[in-house]
Amino acid sequence: DQQVKQNSPSLSVQEGRISILNCDYTNSMFDYFLWYKKYPAEGPTFLISISSIKDKNEDGRFTVFLNKSAKHLSLHIVPSQPGDSAVYFCAASGASNTGKLIFGQGTTLQVKP
């Protein structure tokens, strides 16, 4: 049972344009959501997070939006750069009180020069 879903395995955008990565979740107990970026053979790198009490969080080129009623969050990258090309994982925590993360399947972003 995949509690966190990233339905788009891959996304290709042109440099300078906006990249939008989507994530859906099923467990209403999740109260903290994170996005990680991952290169092959490296560990996930934390990008940005959002608490369930907010609907938007912004950090430089990265903005995360949370729609609790739809159980949906998205990561916007503006403007996209070739160095953003990587696998992006959405993760959620809060279903237990131990902080363990439940990950989505990942979306491979390719930013073309």
Place this chain on the structure above:
Amino acid sequence: AAGVIQSPRHLIKEKRETATLKCYPIPRHDTVYWYQQGPGQDPQFLISFYEKMQSDKGSIPDRFSAQQFSDYHSELNMSSLELGDSALYFCASSLRFRGTDTQYFGPGTRLTVL
């Protein structure tokens, strides 16, 4: 800034052998998490420790055990290795496990079981 350190980075073992993976959390972080990522899969939670006590357990086989030591480093011990144990093993650390604390990941240990 100091990051999470994992050793070794690569490990090759035969079936039925044992392996020990080590994790050194970010200084002052008190919580350690272990995740397993199989080929083409998302990371799966294995086990976590807070202040040297096990705090949660996920899909970790009985053949695996782990602990967190007084200096907060953690070790994942894997026995009777099987081919299916081949994966990337990530350690992450955070400051307390209240569910809203960001986890920072190490570079991972790639375990190959032959």
